[in-house]
Amino acid sequence: MSATLSVEKLSVSYANGTERIEAVRSLSFDVAPGECLGIVGESGSGKTQLLMAAMGLLAGNAVIDGSVRFEGEELITRDSAELNRIRGAKVSMVFQDPMTSLTPHLKIGIQLAEVLVCHAAMSWRDAWAAAERTLGRVHISEPRRRLNQYPHELSGGMRQRVMIGMGLLCGPSLLIADEPTSALDVTVQAQIIELLRGLRSEMGMALILVSHDLGVVAGLADRILVMYAGRAVECAATQVLLQQPRHPYTAGLLKCIPSLDGPRVERLATLPGQPPQPGERLEACAFAPRCPRAAERCRIERPQLLGSSTGSVACHFPLTS
Amino acid sequence: MNHPLLKVTDLRVNFGAQAAVRDMNFELFAGETLGIVGESGSGKSTLARAILRLLRSAQGSVEFGGLDLVSCTASQLRPHRRDLQIVFQDPQASLNPRMTVGEALAEPLKIFEPGLKPLEQQQRIGAILERVGLAAAMAARYPHEFSGGQCQRIGIARAMILKPKLLVCDEPVSSLDVSIQGQIINLLLDLQRDTAMAMLFISHNLAVVRQLSHRVLVMYAGRPVELGARDSLFAAPLHPYTQALLSAARSALPSALRTAASSEIPAAADPESAGCAFRGRCPIALPICASRVPPLSEVSPGHWAACHRSHEGNIPLSFPA
């Protein structure tokens, strides 16, 4: 079965005056139909740029290299008219801050129905009814009343549900969620993750979940891809990654998460230094300056992403179980 | 040790006609850290600003240094400001973009120690920069040249340069990468150990609060709902909301919250409604919860809860995973 989304050696860079800023460097991964891939990375990792490139939403001065194939068809070379057809209908995206992704002066119902009128050629009446059904599907109470409300009248969690509902309207085969819970409180976060889980099994769609929060991703993803400074450093099944991380960065990240139930520690675990900024020139392993296992080789030669039975890792001295 | 450093009594802060903070009562002793936990809309940031008198409170008192910070005049307050400092959530926004780091750090010195010679000033600035893990030479640079984590260190340096007795931290690590958060928290712990200052640590992240605090105060819709020693609060929370927070943080989904009708926090839109603000989401609410606001009462020594049912002993409040 062919992959729903197949990314191969994707590179995204920006021309800024005389410099070139590399946001994503030669990234490759696949998403199988119905699978949930979690992408984890901190600031400067390039995870948002990656999504923008896949959806054709990059700024004008971006330079893209490589290939992004959706259900076998190349997306990068498409013009905007064709991309518009695919976006919203077959591939949907849910952004981080629902307040800025919903139009403030239009009612919710109109924004939802509009998607169907444009992509599915429905009449406004049918689209309105479908919108009401979608609101029910994302567990929004009193859907009929909500259709007539404006975004600012809803809470953050509800707005995010509306965004998810909007993403589902045309029954996409792939839903991309970029930090869908970062702007939300922890009790609401749990509800949104539960919602995504239910919808995924109900609709059988593939899901890409991008976050800086490993906990959020771990709750939902089948596989996790860890990004650092624009590259993939590790990719494995969720449980394997959490219990036996092979890249020192992944292991460090896991240790950095303060635990709620374990014994209290004198000092929190931390990674020294800071993640590299997008503009920095990186010759060898980008993580070497912060890595407790770094050796001379790491500062000279960049490690390639090598696969094994349990997953792939880009490290000269990966951790063994 | 008997006389509290900070004593907040019946504090109420209004936003327009509604109360953002009300019935706030707690004490803070020298050298201890009180963690304040709540979600968005709980009023915790408003509380922080009210204590520092960056906002005017409608009623109540904040006793600090023998003065009531709510009712005193600005000139009475000013000398005490050196003992009461704050670290903000957004590190870059809290630094004046047109001032160098050195100028920003010099300001508190110029205000409270005007007799310092320029050379001594430079030395103090260099010393505090190094104490927070930055190089003294960075004093000549501008905030935009630094990363988020570094800016937060600068903010901490500015707050600490006069060695305050009380440091209020308003979500100081929420906007930082996970791998950096630990660095800042460890820094705060070190500083507290060295200077024996008290800290008011405000956060929505329970795990982080657990790491830093001696006692914890939980806020909901502007009111305190639980206050107790850290270990007993985390091990045996008395208030249903605290239990919900802990469950959500442990990624166990509270089923009672999953499909609740109005499952979002009443965003300060529930002004003088009688009764407990949490009753709409509470799995064990009784009729009395709708008519009377539960007062914060001492259920066991040092452990307070605002719940009509907290005295009933072990109510099995299990939230299924």
Add this chain to the structure above:
Amino acid sequence: MAALGEDAVRRLRASPVALGALIVMSAMIGLALIGPWLNPNSIQSLDWLHVAAHPSTQNAHWFGTDRLGRDLFVRTLAGTRVSLAIGLVASAISLLVGVIYGAVAGYAGGHTDHVMMRIIEILSGLPLIFFVIFLTVIFGRNEYLLFLSIGAVGWLSMARIVRGQALSIRHKEYIEAAVASGARAGRIVAKHVIPNLLGPVIVYATLTVPQIILFESFLSFLGLGIQEPSASLGTLIAEGASEMESAPWILLVPGGFLALLLLCLNIFGDGLRDAFQVEEG
């Protein structure tokens, strides 16, 4: 101020139109400054042999002469100097007054701001020309009066702009941090509010200069401004207007200079605003 300047200067350099305006303007100013040394005539010397003469390269009257035989080249350049000087000085005064007034009003907010803004609105409503004429009648024609009346024009809109900026700045977190550090209001306005609104203010000031020059020219044209034998572009234009049919260059030369100067100032001001805008965003 390095943080303010670097990026903006770079962007400015990249804009050919703004750069072009700057070059032309600098050339005009340079010419106005060194002009007198290039030409033997003075602004008052009367050449009876060449009255209302065409511009020519044969004699020393490159721009021709006016009805009294005075050389137009020298007078135009002198007029440019005067107009520029008035423009710059009056702009500086209105900048100073407007910034302080607006920053205090914006930062204070509440009742103080309310009262201060009402004062500005009342002053804006006064018909300034009548005011100037009235003062001229009482105090006679006085160059200092000219500065005063022009300054009275400039600072009002500057104050409004500054106050708007100050209103948005006062809610920023670094202002809260300054309050928490014990800074008094005066210090906060001087060190935190004003430096952060200088970007748009500098741009607006650059656009104020041409407005002021135009206003001065208008006053001088009406006979209320600069007096004989001094010249400003406005007085020269007034003279030229009466000779329009017979000796058009008497009007066209100073008129052309004024138009070109204003054009360059406006283009440069726009370029500055664009350069700073990206920076602020």
